[in-house]
Each structure stands twice: as C-alpha cells, then as structure tokens.
Amino acid sequence: xxxxxxxxxxxxxxxxxxxxxxxxxxxxxxxxxxxxxxxxxxxxxxxxxxxxxxxxxxxxxxxxxxxxxxxxxx
Ligand code: HEM
Numbered sequence: 001x002x003x004x005x006x007x008x009x010x011x012x013x014x015x016x017x018x019x020x021x022x023x024x025x026x027x028x029x030x031x032x033x034x035x036x037x038x039x040x041x042x043x044x045x046x047x048x049x050x051x052x053x054x055x056x057x058x059x060x061x062x063x064x065x066x067x068x069x070x071x072x073x074x
Contacts, residue, residue, distance in 0.1 A: 007055065007057060008057075009057060009058065010057045010058065010060045013026070041070070042070050042071055042072065043070070043071045044068045044069060044070045044071065045068065045069055045071075046066075046067070046068060046069075047067035047068060047069045048069070050065075050066075050067040052065060052066045052067070053065045
C-alpha cells in the first residue's frame with residue numbers, strides 16, 4: 001500500500017451503463033454505520049486552528065485532511 005500515491009479516479013461503484021444500481025442504498029447504509037460509530041466515539045471537534053482540505057473526484061468528494069481532537073471518554 002502506498003499512502004503517498006496521487007489521487008486517482010474513484011470507480012468503486014463502476015462507471016457507465018453498468019454503474020452500480022445499489023449505490024444509494026450502499027451509501028445510505030454507510031451513513032447509518034458512521035452515525036452509529038460517531039455516537040459511540042468520545043466527543044470530538046475540529047483541531048484548533050486546523051484548516052480541513054477538501055477535494056473532489058468527479059462527483060465524489062472527501063477530505064484530504066480533517067484534523068480532529070478527541071476528548072477523553074467519561
Ligand atoms: C459498498 C457497496 C457496493 C459496491 C462497492 C458496489 C460496486 C459495484 C460495481 C463496481 C458495479 C459494476 C460492476 C461492473 O461494471 O460489471 C456494481 C454493479 C451493480 N451493483 Fe453494486 N456495489 C455495492 C452495493 C450494491 C447494493 C447494496 C446493491 C443492491 C441492493 C447493488 C446492486 C448492483 C447491481 C444490480 C449492479 C449491476 C448493474 C448493471 O450491470 O447494470 N450493489 N456494483
């Protein structure tokens with residue numbers, strides 16, 4: 001695995017005529033899973049002074065960097 005590799009076109013759900021029919025269900029399931037994980041995680045916030053950097057690849061967007069600070073769990 002190369003963490004220093006450059007961005008590439010994201011084809012996780014395929015392209016063109018055979019693009020995944022379940023893309024919206026799969027993304028919604030991931031959204032629910034992430035909500036559950038963040039509900040279990042200790043409270044967190046954006047690191048002070050941090051500047052999150054976003055990027056887009058076609059219609060897919062995400063963060064290159066999103067520095068967070070986690071508070072100690074109770
Ligand atoms: C993370 C989850 C998923 C990933 C990464 C994924 C990925 C893909 C990819 C790459 C293709 C294209 C295959 C090709 O070009 O031959 C595809 C096609 C397809 N996917 Fe998914 N898929 C996911 C979830 C789902 C779900 C949840 C469903 C249905 C409930 C689904 C239904 C389909 C169908 C029916 C096709 C065929 C579309 C066609 O050939 O016209 N997928 N998927």
